[in-house]
Amino acid sequence: MSNKAETRKFGFETRMVHAGHIPDAVTGARAVPIYQTTSFVFDDADQAAQLFELKQFGNIYSRISNPTTAVFEERVASLEGAAGAVATASGMAAQLVAFLTLLEPGDEVVASSQLYGGSITQLVHTLRKFNLQVRFVDPSSIAEWEAAITPKTRALYGETIGNPRGAILDIGRIAALGASHGIPLIVDNTMATPALCRPIEHGATLIVHSATKFMGGHGTALGGVLLDSGKFDFSRYPSIAAPSAAYHDLRFYDTFGHYGFLMKARAETIRDTGACLSPFNAFLLIQGLETLSLRMERQTASALKVAQFLEGHGEVAWVAYAGLPSHPDHALARKYLPGGPGAVFSFGLRAKKGEGARARGRVFIEALQLFSHLANIGDVRSLVIHPASTTHQQLSDEELAKGGVAPELIRLSIGLENVEDLLWDLDQALLAR
Amino acid sequence: MTLNSALSAEHQRLYQDPHVIQRLLREARTIAVVGLSTDPQRASWFVANYLKKLGYRIIPVNPKADTIMEEKCYPSLAAIPEPVDIVDVFRPAADATAIARDAVAIGAKALWLQLKLVNLEAAEIASRAGLAVVMDRCVKIEHGRYQGRLHWGGMNTEIITARKARLA
């Protein structure tokens, strides 16, 4: 075994606390300092010009890059095994930056139908304003993915662990299908985090995250990140390979090689949309990353215990957790998520005679003592939501069913509390009248 | 440092050795850039310009130009009238065999083939003659990696250390 640090492959946990940060040469500060500044002083006029032309590495303005944000970016890139990363204001921003960097008007995206509701809205309505079209497919049907691909298709999109029923994306097969058509697969890896699954190892090209969730873990900061494997041949992509009118005819792929996509995402898309992460939020998210694998391990183990408990409970109609053998994607979960399929899942309350499912959900939620009723996931505190009475309350039962959100569906995000306390809380709320 | 290389693990060990790369960047003064473009938007121009701004002496090698970046341009390595430390190659991989022979003939200290350029025959010719060899790596990226500024662009430098940085 080599004793040279430069050639050692350091483990995940080591990179979780060290990657992307070298203690400062002057101060020696051990924690990552917060560079709370909008702008950076140039050495001289020539260096300033060179920076604007991307001819030197350096900081100009924190909308484009910032040293604290860079630590967050490199750390996530290291954990995902990516060539690099661009941090964004939120998970939604990471997705939008990915699409706006990769696609040209008229292009199409084929996406899994099992996505976070906000992502579906972005794909359908916001992308339409850019003359981009999306086709949704049942992610478990490779035939549907294939049939939806047209000569205009420029990206495939899915979630490692999909909303709302915990569908597991067959990343390897879908990435291979994309590769055979010269199309990159974009994976939203929010629910798994790189602690449980690294989609690039299975062939995915671009990764997006809502760092708001498990990466931070503390529920204090919104943030997102976009990563590139650096392995995809973008020479067929005019957006990345052709001379860019927005950057005096620079050919990003030719000039920056496997950094081309990310350079374009930063120097053009982030610059022009302003969808950057603030250095303070980057600092907060870095604090979360330092304990990521520990939290994912414990929260996933607790989630399995809770799912098993609910599956055996008389007041529960069904549980959709891919960690259970009853889930249709259990085998895929074992393949792609050997550490368990995360800590977010949904279950259905058993219908009662003379009581609507929506009313039942309200009673259950209001009886809970430890689960926080709110619209987020991935906190160290356990969270609960009943979509039919909150996020989806304007939809009819029929419309709910179309979106795969049954009126009896309850979504849980399991935190770090004592798991016996969580079981106690769920039991008493299930029995509440 | 194994990200994004077409080389096998064994060849990475031989031709992408971080210690060799750091030593070359530290000790070299003169870099002959074979295939340096006259177009300021090409990768070769970005790399050579970056190195020149850092104080390296850049010697363009391109039979189709007289001067590039205000430096006299030579048609071949053999035509360069001064010692060369690194021969940095921006030509198709197949051309690297002949360039390696020329690099040996002029007594260069290292042969460096840029990103995506792999030519094992060229590597053997150069290393048998005692030249250091780097392949499928970019001089600018490697300089930025060890000097710390590549990191500012959010790139994965793969450097993991708890030791204090040295002043650049």
Ligand SMILES: Cc1ncc(COP(=O)(O)O)c(C=O)c1O
């Ligand atoms: C899977 C998934 N992707 C993306 C998002 C959007 O992230 P953000 O709220 O940080 O914009 C969320 C949650 O909101 C999510 O659950």
